[in-house]
């Protein structure tokens with residue numbers, strides 16, 4: 033997918049409006065840049081009041097397979113402003129939010145038996161080791177910060193230095209933020225953004241428990257970041273972009289908040305072949321980090337389209353062994369793989 037000048041201008045106009053609303057705000061749970069957060073009360077017994085069946089059909093959300101496929105491909109950008117597209121994006125985000133609310137409440141895993149939230153509390157450590165984290169990394173963060181939801185180790189490619197400002201897109205329980213906090217030190221700052229209120233609460237509890245003074249968590253959507261322009265040195269993200277129904281906006285927002293010479297250090301699931309419609313349209317595969325993966329060539333086009341340079345997307349073929357376990361008996365490893373995504377915002 034390639035953005036025309038007209039589409040790019042539209043995104044930039046939209047972001048200017050959003051920026052006026054969000055810049056510099058430090059959001060609190062329930063009072064932030066999330067327009068559609070459903071803050072349904074959590075039952076006292078910890079059960080989700082509005083559970084999502086694991087193999088729910090997209091039609092349960094009022095969306096068709098082809099709409100989902102279109103949103104996932106990022107075609108919504110071409111029709112930005114049409115109510116039907118905006119609301120189907122919101123429906124996708126609501127399904128994702130419901131899934132990760134359940135993970136936050138349960139402490140790990142989605143109970144769906146599929147996708148990136150497959151880990152149980154008992155095996156999050158070994159899942160993380162298979163992604164390249166050391167036992168020291170795993171042991172250094174507050175208990176409950178590592179939910180086993182990643183698909184790579186973005187900190188390993190971020191080359192963080194003391195004093196830097198780091199932004200983590202879709203920060204979950206805060207695992208990568210706490211590791212980054214060690215690297216940037218007390219003169220640096222780490223900001224985690226997540227759209228699931230229960231995840232943000234959990235990450236804030238973890239920060240308090242670990243006594244982190246240089247980490248904060250903001251509630252918000254990565255398509256409308258609650259972060260000021262040109263304030264961030266490094267954007268990290270671990271297994272989140274694939275979940276966005278509007279990836280061009282995520283990249284445009286990332287570009288906006290980065291300082292000149294700022295960099296992207298992302299681990300995510302990408303597609304190396306077109307996913308068949310039955311996988312694309314399956315909501316459990318979508319919330320499980322499989323069906324929303326964009327083609328590598330599309331990601332390159334989106335990144336160049338918003339202005340990034342030195343774009344490097346590297347497949348991590350060793351990930352195919354754990355991705356196979358996300359959906360045993362299905363052909364997903366013929367289509368998706370974990371990859372690192374790096375890019376630079378040029379300028380001074």
Ligand SMILES: C[S@@+](CC[C@H](N)C(=O)[O-])C[C@H]1O[C@@H](n2cnc3c(N)ncnc32)[C@H](O)[C@@H]1O
Nearest residue numbers: 132181182202203204226227228253254270275
């Ligand atoms: C697969 S988990 C990864 C969490 C974390 N990065 C990790 O590695 O443990 C995805 C996280 O991204 C958040 N998320 C998904 N889509 C999002 C969006 N559009 N905006 C903000 N957060 C999002 C979810 O709430 C969830 O916490």
